[in-house]
Amino acid sequence: RQATIANNYFHIASRGYNRDVIMVGGDRDLMVTNLLIDNNLVVNWPGAISVRPPAASQIMNNITISNNAYYQDLTPQPNGNLNNALVGVFNSYENLASFKDNKYFHYNMHDRPFVVGTSLTTVDEWAENVEPSAEFHTLSSPPPTLGIDAYLSSIELNGDLQDFIRQARQMSRTNPQSNFSASSVIEWFTSQPTIEQMLSAE
Structure with missing residues (x-):
């Protein structure tokens, strides 16, 4: 059976918050198959979706993240860390998850706005290796907060x-x-x- 996370509005106003709005995987025994994350709106949520590498006791396959819209202020944190990524995905290059047709609206984007594995990754690398169908749009001001x-x-x-x-x-x-x-x-x-x-x- 397919599980679906769809048509949700995730909005965070606390800029210092740094947890994932949706996390697939982790350190527990689980099996995740046929999961669709689709048509969600995510605003100001650093590293919004995280797909973690499965442990030895876990099974993960056929995970699709599609048609979501992300609005993110990517201004570096006061300490200089670039820890406010558009999306954080672990081991995406190993095809644990497929990304397609997501839209990324960004303000003040730095040069490595994605996290793949433990590394910050450029837009070009993301588009080439992970999501060729991604759309990127520049905002003239930070996304409004509504908390x-x-x-x-x-x-x-x-x-x-x-x-x-x-x-x-x-x-x-x-x-x-x-x-x-x-x-x-x-x-x-x-x-x-x-x-x-x-x-x-x-």
């Missing part, structure tokens, strides 16, 4: 994700209709302009 801090501001509160989690645990139990219920948060986020609309308005 939980913006939601808190909309209900006249200040704070970050940890503040939201702390208050949500308290208030959603006693008042399911509060601004901290899942339905309220989802309704607000889905009512906001899309990344394409925000960029076209600039």
Whole structure:
């Protein structure tokens, strides 16, 4: 059977965060076959998708990453590290995963925006060896951020994700209709302009 991760909107506002939004593989016993990651929108998420090399006890094959759109600010971190890649893929040259028809929208891109194995890789190397059908588009400004801090501001509160989690645990139990219920948060986020609309308005 085929498993699918599709039609999701992944948006992170905390620029220092450096975990993968989707990771395939890792250090656990698993079998991953016939996995399709398709038509997702990923904004400001460094190293968005990571395909890890399988351990001896793992089986991985027929993994397809296609038709996704990535919007990324690639400005180097304050420490000078180029750790904010467009996509991070381990052992992609060994055909653990196939990439096709993904679109990469970038701002301030450095010369090695992909991670393959443990090495930073250029756009030309990625297009030649991994994804000939990739599209690259340059942004004139960083992708807009839309995080939980913006939601808190909309209900006249200040704070970050940890503040939201702390208050949500308290208030959603006693008042399911509060601004901290899942339905309220989802309704607000889905009512906001899309990344394409925000960029076209600039």
